[in-house]
Amino acid sequence: MDYSTNDSKSTSKNKVVAVVGGGLVGALNACYFAKRGFQVEVFESREDIRQAKIVKGRSINLALSHRGRQALKQVGMEDTIVSKGIPMHSRMIHSLNGTQSPIPYGKKGQSVFVITETGAMTFLRAAGAKEEIQADLIVGCDGAFSAIRKQFLRQSRFNFSQTYIPHGYLELTMPPINGEFAMKPNYLHIWPRNTFMMIALPNLDKTFTCTLFMPFDEFENVTTGDQVIEFFQKYFPDAIPLIGADALKRDYFHLPAQAMVSVKCSPYHLSDKCVLMGDAAHAVVPFYGQGMNAGFEDCLVFNEIMDQLNEDFSAVLPEYTRVRVPDDHAIADLAMYNYVEMRSHVNSKWFLFRKYVDNFLHMIMPRTVIPLYTMVTFTRTRYHEAVKRWHWQDKVRNDIVHSSLYKDVGMVVGHDDLQGLRLLVEPVGPGTASNCLTWRL
Amino acid sequence: MDYSTNDSKSTSKNKVVAVVGGGLVGALNACYFAKRGFQVEVFESREDIRQAKIVKGRSINLALSHRGRQALKQVGMEDTIVSKGIPMHSRMIHSLNGTQSPIPYGKKGQSVFVITETGAMTFLRAAGAKEEIQADLIVGCDGAFSAIRKQFLRQSRFNFSQTYIPHGYLELTMPPINGEFAMKPNYLHIWPRNTFMMIALPNLDKTFTCTLFMPFDEFENVTTGDQVIEFFQKYFPDAIPLIGADALKRDYFHLPAQAMVSVKCSPYHLSDKCVLMGDAAHAVVPFYGQGMNAGFEDCLVFNEIMDQLNEDFSAVLPEYTRVRVPDDHAIADLAMYNYVEMRSHVNSKWFLFRKYVDNFLHMIMPRTVIPLYTMVTFTRTRYHEAVKRWHWQDKVRNDIVHSSLYKDVGMVVGHDDLQGLRLLVEPVGPGTASNCLTWRL
Numbered sequence: 001m002d003y004s005t006n007d008s009k010s011t012s013k014n015k016v017v018a019v020v021g022g023g024l025v026g027a028l029n030a031c032y033f034a035k036r037g038f039q040v041e042v043f044e045s046r047e048d049i050r051q052a053k054i055v056k057g058r059s060i061n062l063a064l065s066h067r068g069r070q071a072l073k074q075v076g077m078e079d080t081i082v083s084k085g086i087p088m089h090s091r092m093i094h095s096l097n098g099t100q101s102p103i104p105y106g107k108k109g110q111s112v113f114v115i116t117e118t119g120a121m122t123f124l125r126a127a128g129a130k131e132e133i134q135a136d137l138i139v140g141c142d143g144a145f146s147a148i149r150k151q152f153l154r155q156s157r158f159n160f161s162q163t164y165i166p167h168g169y170l171e172l173t174m175p176p177i178n179g180e181f182a183m184k185p186n187y188l189h190i191w192p193r194n195t196f197m198m199i200a201l202p203n204l205d206k207t208f209t210c211t212l213f214m215p216f217d218e219f220e221n222v223t224t225g226d227q228v229i230e231f232f233q234k235y236f237p238d239a240i241p242l243i244g245a246d247a248l249k250r251d252y253f254h255l256p257a258q259a260m261v262s263v264k265c266s267p268y269h270l271s272d273k274c275v276l277m278g279d280a281a282h283a284v285v286p287f288y289g290q291g292m293n294a295g296f297e298d299c300l301v302f303n304e305i306m307d308q309l310n311e312d313f314s315a316v317l318p319e320y321t322r323v324r325v326p327d328d329h330a331i332a333d334l335a336m337y338n339y340v341e342m343r344s345h346v347n348s349k350w351f352l353f354r355k356y357v358d359n360f361l362h363m364i365m366p367r368t369v370i371p372l373y374t375m376v377t378f379t380r381t382r383y384h385e386a387v388k389r390w391h392w393q394d395k396v397r398n399d400i401v402h403s404s405l406y407k408d409v410g411m412v413v414g415h416d417d418l419q420g421l422r423l424l425v426e427p428v429g430p431g432t433a434s435n436c437l438t439w440r441l
Numbered sequence: 442m443d444y445s446t447n448d449s450k451s452t453s454k455n456k457v458v459a460v461v462g463g464g465l466v467g468a469l470n471a472c473y474f475a476k477r478g479f480q481v482e483v484f485e486s487r488e489d490i491r492q493a494k495i496v497k498g499r500s501i502n503l504a505l506s507h508r509g510r511q512a513l514k515q516v517g518m519e520d521t522i523v524s525k526g527i528p529m530h531s532r533m534i535h536s537l538n539g540t541q542s543p544i545p546y547g548k549k550g551q552s553v554f555v556i557t558e559t560g561a562m563t564f565l566r567a568a569g570a571k572e573e574i575q576a577d578l579i580v581g582c583d584g585a586f587s588a589i590r591k592q593f594l595r596q597s598r599f600n601f602s603q604t605y606i607p608h609g610y611l612e613l614t615m616p617p618i619n620g621e622f623a624m625k626p627n628y629l630h631i632w633p634r635n636t637f638m639m640i641a642l643p644n645l646d647k648t649f650t651c652t653l654f655m656p657f658d659e660f661e662n663v664t665t666g667d668q669v670i671e672f673f674q675k676y677f678p679d680a681i682p683l684i685g686a687d688a689l690k691r692d693y694f695h696l697p698a699q700a701m702v703s704v705k706c707s708p709y710h711l712s713d714k715c716v717l718m719g720d721a722a723h724a725v726v727p728f729y730g731q732g733m734n735a736g737f738e739d740c741l742v743f744n745e746i747m748d749q750l751n752e753d754f755s756a757v758l759p760e761y762t763r764v765r766v767p768d769d770h771a772i773a774d775l776a777m778y779n780y781v782e783m784r785s786h787v788n789s790k791w792f793l794f795r796k797y798v799d800n801f802l803h804m805i806m807p808r809t810v811i812p813l814y815t816m817v818t819f820t821r822t823r824y825h826e827a828v829k830r831w832h833w834q835d836k837v838r839n840d841i842v843h844s845s846l847y848k849d850v851g852m853v854v855g856h857d858d859l860q861g862l863r864l865l866v867e868p869v870g871p872g873t874a875s876n877c878l879t880w881r882l
Binding site: 153156157158159160161162163164259 | 594597598599600601602603604605700
C-alpha cells in the first residue's frame with residue numbers, strides 16, 4: 001500500500017506519532033496516521049508475526065462486522081482483509097442429541113467475517129527495551145495489559161477497573177476430513193450447555209477452531225485424558241469423532257484454561273501527548289463479538305475528530321475521550337451483560353416469554369423496533385445510543401408484556417421511571433433473543 | 442500497653458509479621474498480632490506523627506462507631522481512644538436562612554465519636570527505602586494507593602477498580618470564640634445545598650474542622666478571595682463570621698481541592714503470604730462514615746478467623762477473603778450509593794414520600810424494620826447482610842407505598858422480582874431517611 005501521497009495538512013509533516021503495540025488496532029492506527037502524513041513509528045515487543053512460530057491456544061477467533069469494515073475501508077484495507085476471511089451468514093446450534101439448527105444473524109446479505117490472518121497489516125521494528133523515544137503523540141494500542149495505561153494509573157483522577165470472569169477458555173482444533181471442512185463452513189457453530197458452551201469457527205485452511213468456555217472450577221474437575229472423553233461423551237458427543245479422540249485427549253492439556261478480563265477506564269488521554277485505543281482502553285469479554293470492531297472503530301472515530309479539529313492534539317484528545325468513553329463503556333457492559341445473562345436466565349420462563357414478544361414486535365414493526373444485536377453489529381449507531389434506544393424499546397415491550405400479563409393472568413406488573421438503569425436489572429433485551437451471537441437460543 | 446503476656450499458641454512465637462503502613466489500620470493490626478505473640482514489624486514511609494509538623498487540609502474527620510469500638514476493645518484500646526474523642530449525639534442542619542435544626546442519629550445513648558488523635562497507637566520505624574525484609578506474613582495496610590496491592594495487580598485474575606467521584610473536598614478551620622466552641626460541640630453540623638454541602642466536626646482544641654464538598658467544576662469557578670466571600674455569602678452566610686472573612690479568603694486557597702476515590706478489589710490475599718486490610722483493600726468515599734470502622738473491623742474479623750483456624754495462614758487467608766470481600770464491597774457500594782443519591786434525589790417528591798413511609802414503619806415496627814443506618818453504624822450485622830435485610834424491608838415498604846398510591850392516587854405501581862439488584866436502582870432505602878450521617882435531610 002502506498003501512503004507516500006500525502007493529502008493531509010502541513011502541520012502533520014514533521015510530527016512523530018509513536019504507536020505502541022503492533023497488534024490489530026496498532027497496525028490500523030499506523031495506517032491512519034501515515035495516511036495523514038505523520039511520521040509513524042510502531043513499537044512491538046513480540047517478534048515479527050510473519051516469521052514467528054504461531055502459538056496456538058491463546059486466540060479467540062475474531063468476527064469482523066460493520067464497524068470494523070468501515071474502519072478498514074477508510075484506509076483502503078477492507079477488501080484485502082475480507083478476502084482472507086470466511087463469511088458466517090448464520091449460527092448453527094448443536095443440540096445434545098446431535099441435531100443441528102441454523103439461526104441467521106440478520107437480514108439477507110448481513111454477514112460476520114471470521115478473520116484468519118492480519119500479518120499483512122502489521123508494522124514491526126526491532127526496538128531495544130530501553131530505547132528512549134520522543135514523540136509528539138503516543139498512541140497506546142498495547143492491549144488489555146497495556147504498559148502505557150499503567151502510566152495513567154499514576155495520575156490523579158484516573159478511573160480504572162479490571163474484572164475477571166469465573167469462566168476460562170480452552171482451544172481445540174477440528175481438522176479437515178478428506179481435504180474438506182468437517183462441518184458446514186459458513187456458520188458459527190454453537191453447542192449451548194447452560195453454564196458452559198463450545199463454539200467453532202472456520203479457518204481458511206479448512207480447520208475449525210473450537211473454543212470451550214467453562215467455569216475454572218469445572219476445568220479443575222477434568223484432569224485426565226479419560227475424563228476429557230467422558231466429559232465430551234456427556235456434553236459434546238458429536239464433536240468427538242470430528243476432533244478425534246486422541247487429539248482431544250492430548251490438545252485439551254496443551255495449555256491451561258485461559259482467563260478473560262473486562263477492562264474499563266477513563267479518561268483515554270493524558271494532556272495532548274498520549275491516548276489509549278483498542279483493548280488498552282477497553283478490553284471486553286468475548287460474548288458480543290465486538291472487541292476488534294470496537295477497537296477498529298476507535299481509529300475511525302479518532303480520524304473523524306482529527307478532521308473536525310484540524311489535527312490539534314490539545315483539542316482532539318479531550319474530545320476523543322468525551323465522545324468515545326460512553327460508547328466503549330456501553331459495549332463493555334453489553335458484553336458482560338450477555339455473559340451474566342447467559343449464566344442465569346437461559347431457563348427462565350420470563351426470558352422465553354419476553355423473547356417471544358421481541359420476535360413478534362420485530363415482525364410487526366421492523367423499522368421501529370430494531371434488535372439491539374442488529375444495531376451493534378450491522379450499523380454504526382453509537383454503542384451508547386443503541387443501548388438507549390434498546391431501553392426505550394424495552395419500555396414499549398414491557399408495557400405490552402405487562403398489559404398482556406394483566407389481562408391473561410390477572411396480575412398487576414408495573415414499571416418505574418428508572419429506565420436509565422434498566423440495563424443492569426433486565427433479564428434480556430430485544431435483539432438478543434433472535435439475533436445474538438451467543439448460545440442461549 | 443503490655444503485650445509481653447503471651448496467651449497465644451506456640452506456633453506464633455517465631456513467626457514474623459510485617460505490617461506495611463503505620464496508619465490507623467496498620468497500628469491496630471500491629472496490636473492484634475503482637476497480642477498473639479507474633480514478632481511484629483511495622484513499616485511506615487512517613488515520619489513519626491508524634492514529631493512531624495501536621496499537614497492540614499488533607500484529613501476528613503473520622504467518626505468512630507460501633508464496629509470500630511468493638512475492634513479497639515478487643516485489644517484494650519477502646520477507652521484510651523474514646524477519651525480523646527468528642528461524642529456526636531445528633532446532626533445539626535443549617536438552613537440557608539441561618540436556622541439550625543437537630544436530627545438525632547439513633548436511640549438514646551447511641552453516639553458517633555469524632556477521633557482527633559491516634560498518635561498513641563502508631564508504631565513507627567526508620568525503615569530504609571530498599572531494606573529487604575523476610576516475613577511469614579505481610580499485611581498491607583498502606584492505604585488507598587497501596588504499594589502492596591500493586592503487586593497483586595500483576596497476578597492473574599485479580600479484580601480491581603478505582604473510581605474517582607466528580608466532587609472534591611476542601612478544609613477550613615473554625616476557631617474558638619472566647620476560648621469556647623463557636624457552635625454547639627456535640628453535633629455534626631451540616632449545611633446541605635443540593636449538589637454541594639459543608640459539614641463541620643468538633644475537635645478537642647475547641648476548633649471545628651469544616652469540610653466543603655463540591656464538584657471540581659464548581660471549585661474552578663472560585664479563583665479569588667472576593668469570589669470566596671461572594672460564594673459563602675450566597676450559600677453559607679452564617680459561617681462567614683464564625684470562620685472569619687480574612688481567614689476564609691486565605692485558607693480557601695491553602696491547598697487545591699482534594700480528590701476522593703473508591704477502591705474495590707478481590708481476592709484480598711496472595712497464597713499464604715500476603716493479605717490486604719483497610720483502605721488498601723477497600724477505600725470508600727466518605728459519605729457513610731464507615732471507612733475507619735470497616736478497616737478496624739477487618740482486623741477484628743481476621744482475628745476471629747485466626748482463632749477458628751488455629752493461626753494456619755494457608756487456611757486463614759482464603760477464608761478471610763471469602764468472608765470479608767462481600768462485606769467490604771457492600772459498604773463501598775453503600776457509601777457510593779449515598780453519594781449518588783445525594784446528588785440526584787434530594788428534591789424528588791418520590792423520595793420525600795418514601796421517607797415518610799420509612800419513618801412511619803420504623804415507628805410502628807421498631808424491631809422488624811431496623812433502619813439501614815442503624816444496622817451499619819450501631820451493630821456488627823455483616824454489611825452485606827444489612828444490605829440484604831434492607832432489600833427485604835424495601836420490598837415491604839414498596840408494597841405499602843404502592844398499595845397506598847394505588848388507593849389514593851389511582852395509579853398502578855408494581856415491582857418485579859429483581860430485588861437482588863434493587864440497591865442499584867432504588868432512590869433511597871429505609872434508614873437513610875431518618876438516620877443518615879449525610880446532608881439530605
